[in-house]
Amino acid sequence: MTQTATALSTDAKTAIVEALNQSVAETAVATMLAQNFHWNVTGMGFGPLHDLFQKMYEDHFIAQDDLAERIKALDAHAEGTLAGMLARSKVKEHDGHATDKEMIKAMQIAQETLAATLVGAGAIAADHGDTLTEDLCIARGQTHEKFAWFLRAHLS
Template sequence: MELHIGIEKGQREKIADGLSRLLADTYTLYLKTHNFHWNVTGPMFNTLHTMFEEHYLEMAPAVDQIAERIRALGVFAPGSYHQFTKLSSVKEADGVPNAEEMIASLLEGHETVIRTAREIFPAAEEAGDEASADLITQRLQLHEKTAWMLRSMLG
């Protein structure tokens, strides 16, 4: 059935492509954060274990919201590790870094998500897609705040 939501098909597909990258970045960062939650050690264990849990718990529903927005635009959302690996700009962690390296790696991941969100925002704005623009703005605010907090921990 054809979509008639006031956004041209080409614009919807362009927005959905960008949101697919945002989804892949978010999911990869979610997995990395969960990994670090499980494997952090050292004097800041309790603080970081708790903080990482808060971060991945926030990203879990965000992944769903992004995927559902892609579907609302009439495009199938990526949903496999294979697809996410192709689409994501967030670097996966090799091995188990120390706590400070985990913080720096997560900071880099959040900043990557921020850059992806900024790159795709103009397509939503140009198409008058307020729902996608709002979702992107919400993700920007959250990831910028988290990046600030992680950066502050590094001094």
């Protein structure tokens, strides 16, 4: 049965919010990763990679807000500290000292990690009948899978 945010049980909200905060954390770290690579990419692929990394960080910045606002709609606290996000995230920072191919591979792994996290968050939401969160997670997961595909295509 489909539930609105206000109709969800406390246990359901707790599980969903935990999954969403994980998603926000990983999206935030991936945002900075993409911006770092955007600033530091060099070589023959500079132009298209500079543009792709910018497209990613701009997308991810908006996604952070969408995910955090869903947490707030569930009447919960959205993690808002960098330290908290870094501690929680499975996506890891990178110092930006890398070849273009290393940047692409790191960003590909980040996108695949995000897609998997969002699939998991969507499944938790679905288990509790929260179709609005599930839909958000599906849409975001599709975006990250598409970015991962773009990045894999650069490495082929």
